[in-house]
Amino acid sequence: MKNKPKNLNINEYQSIRYLNLFRLLLSFFFFSIIFKNFGSFVGFSYTLDISKLIASLYLAFSVLTWLFSVAYKNKSLTIGLIALVIDLPAIIALTLLFDGLNDGWVILPVITIGSFAMLSRKPYTIIAMPIFATLLLWYLPQLLGLNNLGSNPPSILLYALTYFAIALVGIRQSQNYNQSVLLTQKQKTRITNLSQINKLIIDQMQSGVVAFDNEYEIIMINTMANRLLNLSRKQKLPGFLIKKIVATNESSHKSTTIHGEEVLIHVINENKKSGLNLLFIEEQKQINEKSLQINLASLGQLSATIAHELRNPMAAIYSAAQLLNESEKIDSEDKPFTDIIVNQVERSNEIIEDILLMSKPHVANKTTIGLYDKLTKLRKQLCDQHDFDESHCDIECEDDSLTIYFDNTHITQLFWNLAENALKHGQDNKLSISVSNQEKYVFIDFVNNGPAFEPIVEESLFTPFFTTHTQGTGLGLYICREMCRSNNAKLEYLRLDFKHVFRIHVAK
Numbered sequence: 001m002k003n004k005p006k007n008l009n010i011n012e013y014q015s016i017r018y019l020n021l022f023r024l025l026l027s028f029f030f031f032s033i034i035f036k037n038f039g040s041f042v043g044f045s046y047t048l049d050i051s052k053l054i055a056s057l058y059l060a061f062s063v064l065t066w067l068f069s070v071a072y073k074n075k076s077l078t079i080g081l082i083a084l085v086i087d088l089p090a091i092i093a094l095t096l097l098f099d100g101l102n103d104g105w106v107i108l109p110v111i112t113i114g115s116f117a118m119l120s121r122k123p124y125t126i127i128a129m130p131i132f133a134t135l136l137l138w139y140l141p142q143l144l145g146l147n148n149l150g151s152n153p154p155s156i157l158l159y160a161l162t163y164f165a166i167a168l169v170g171i172r173q174s175q176n177y178n179q180s181v182l183l184t185q186k187q188k189t190r191i192t193n194l195s196q197i198n199k200l201i202i203d204q205m206q207s208g209v210v211a212f213d214n215e216y217e218i219i220m221i222n223t224m225a226n227r228l229l230n231l232s233r234k235q236k237l238p239g240f241l242i243k244k245i246v247a248t249n250e251s252s253h254k255s256t257t258i259h260g261e262e263v264l265i266h267v268i269n270e271n272k273k274s275g276l277n278l279l280f281i282e283e284q285k286q287i288n289e290k291s292l293q294i295n296l297a298s299l300g301q302l303s304a305t306i307a308h309e310l311r312n313p314m315a316a317i318y319s320a321a322q323l324l325n326e327s328e329k330i331d332s333e334d335k336p337f338t339d340i341i342v343n344q345v346e347r348s349n350e351i352i353e354d355i356l357l358m359s360k361p362h363v364a365n366k367t368t369i370g371l372y373d374k375l376t377k378l379r380k381q382l383c384d385q386h387d388f389d390e391s392h393c394d395i396e397c398e399d400d401s402l403t404i405y406f407d408n409t410h411i412t413q414l415f416w417n418l419a420e421n422a423l424k425h426g427q428d429n430k431l432s433i434s435v436s437n438q439e440k441y442v443f444i445d446f447v448n449n450g451p452a453f454e455p456i457v458e459e460s461l462f463t464p465f466f467t468t469h470t471q472g473t474g475l476g477l478y479i480c481r482e483m484c485r486s487n488n489a490k491l492e493y494l495r496l497d498f499k500h501v502f503r504i505h506v507a508k
Contacts, residue, residue: 012077012119013073013076015115015118015119016069016076016077016079016080016119017069019080019083019084019115020062020065020066020069020080020083022111023062023065023066023083023087024059024062024063024066026062026091026108027055027058027059027061027062027090028059028062030051030055030058030059030094030098031055031056031058031059033055033098034051034052034055050097050144051094051097051098054090054093054094054097055094057090058090058094061083061086061090065079065080065083077119080119081116081119081120084112084115084116084119084129085116085129085132087109087112088109088112088113088129088132088133088136089136089140091108091109091112092106092109092133092136092137092140093136093140093144095108096137096140096141096144096146097144097146106137106159107159107162109133109163110162110163110166112129112133113126113129113130113133113163113166113167113170114166114169114170116129116170117129117166117167117169117170117171117173117174118170118173118174120174121174121177121178122174123171123174123175126167126170126171126174127164127167127168127171129163129167130160130163130164130166130167133160133163134156134159134160134163134164137156137159137160138156199220202220202222203222203223205222205224206224206282206286207224207280207281207282207286208221208222208224208225208226208227208228208229208263208279208280208281208282209221209222209224209225209278209279209280209281210222210225210229210237210278210279210281211276211277211278211279212237212277212279213275213276213277214275214277215236216236216237216242216245217234217235217236218231218232218233218234218235218236218237219233219276220233221233224281225279225281228258228259228261228263228281228283229241229258229281230259237279240256241256241258241265244256244265245265245267245277245279253265253266254266255284258281261283261284261285262283262284262285263281263282263283263284264281264282264284264287265279265280265281265282266279266280266282267279267280268280310348314345314348314349317341317345318342318345318346318349321338321341321342321345322338322342324338325338325339325342363486364406364407364410364486364487365407365408365409366405366406366407366487367405367406367407367408368403368404368405369403369404369405369406369408369411370401370402370403371397371402371403371404371435371442371444372395372397372399372400372401372402372435374411374412374415375395375397375415375433375435376395378393378415378416378419378433379393379395381416382419382423382431386423386429388429391430392423392429392430392431393419393430393431393432393433394430394431394432394433395433395434396432396433396434396435397434397435398435398437399435399437402435402437402442404442404506405487405506406487406489406506407483407486407487410483410486410487411487413479413483414480414483414484414504417476417477417479417480418446418480418502418504419431419433419446420476421446421476421477421502422446422447422448422500422502423448425448425450425468425500426448426449426450426500427448427449427450427451428449430448430449431446431447431448432445432446432447432448433445433446433447434447440507440508441505441506441507441508442505442506442508443503443504443505443506444503444504444506445501445502445503445504446501446502446503447496447499447500447501448499448500449498449499449500450499450500452495452498453495453500458493458495461477461493462477462478462481462491462493463478464478477491477502484504487506488507489504489505489506489507490504490505491503491504491505492505
């Protein structure tokens with residue numbers, strides 16, 4: 001197999017080898033008749049001394065063809081076809097010289113024509129072979145001085161018809177072969193493409209997937225499983241995992257620990273005779289995250305329903321508290337209680353609005369927005385709301401004409417939420433807003449002073465209902481991030497120069 005030519009399939013190469021062997025044996029056969037007195041044994045008697053010359057040349061040609069086919073394997077098909085064309089005049093000449101027309105040995109070129117058809121598979125070149133053989137059969141006797149053979153046209157015609165019949169059969173078979181090869185190539189391409197698609201899909205799976213045989217040797221492993229197990233193809237599964245697999249039924253999952261990570265494994269083996277087994281590995285952390293997302297979605301829907309039902313009662317309480325506060329009959333000692341009711345109802349209403357906003361899809365209606373003007377208006381609103389001067393809100397924007405493509409309502413609420421969050425959690429009641437114009441993005445940073453967050457707090461900043469403030473709902477940052485996503489933007493938290501930074505990435 002290692003000597004197989006690159007441009008031939010195994011069948012073609014084997015056929016050429018057999019043809020070379022046939023040619024060598026046939027040439028040696030004729031050579032032996034002439035030089036070893038073997039002719040009397042088989043009933044042959046050659047006619048002229050030219051037989052010795054042709055037999056010798058044909059034997060030498062057969063040996064050289066064999067050697068060239070071995071030395072130039074990549075061109076052995078071309079060598080074989082040329083050799084078959086040369087075989088025709090040599091074989092016909094030798095059979096005619098040995099009175100082959102009368103004894104039937106002129107049938108030997110049938111093998112040559114059939115072999116040429118099998119290797120060439122081109123109709124026009126195949127049909128040229130019987131034409132060439134017929135011309136040789138008709139004119140070679142005259143060239144060789146065998147005038148007595150030319151007086152037997154029926155025999156020549158019969159052999160010619162045989163040559164053409166073999167050629168036509170060869171053309172038909174070559175066409176069938178070409179169609180089969182084309183169909184095979186299409187099927188191979190389709191299977192290869194499907195295999196690549198399957199591999200790509202399996203690689204993108206969040207679960208680890210391992211295919212292994214009955215000896216627990218890995219046949220295929222995707223990226224996630226490779227990361228968890230640190231193994232590759234043709235390696236064996238670790239012993240502790242094999243024990244878990246043996247103890248796991250196809251309908252059950254087993255919990256185990258791999259490199260310090262808790263995982264669930266599941267084995268599938270539908271056809272035991274095939275020797276193919278599938279192992280699915282899922283991180284417990286991913287399962288918990290999926291469960292949390294489902295619970296949060298359910299909680300969000302429930303909270304939105306409750307919030308919607310509370311709006312009307314809260315509005316009635318708020319109106320009643322304001323009327324009671326304005327009443328002349330209420331004692332001055334009781335008025336602080338009505339103020340508490342109003343304040344708490346206003347805070348409850350803010351929570352209800354946040355919950356309802358969280359449950360609504362944030363469909364963006366984008367428009368061009370001037371950043372500097374938008375931030376200047378935000379600063380004025382903050383100063384009016386908190387009763388401080390502009391020094392508490394510093395704006396750094398090198399290009400006053402810089403614009404972004406964003407939903408106006410979303411950007412207004414996004415800026416307000418991030419600014420309020422920075423002022424609420426900052427130490428010095430100051431806020432810095434900086435704009436950086438990058439090559440592909442515009443960065444908008446909301447910066448405030450404050451001690452670093454604990455790792456668990458930093459990981460949960462954008463989680464719904466997570467808050468570090470006693471008066472917060474834990475929905476503000478989550479809503480901000482969802483608004484950014486609906487506008488093809490990104491919101492992230494950074495700790496830079498010992499300061500808290502909430503950065504908005506807006507694509508240009």
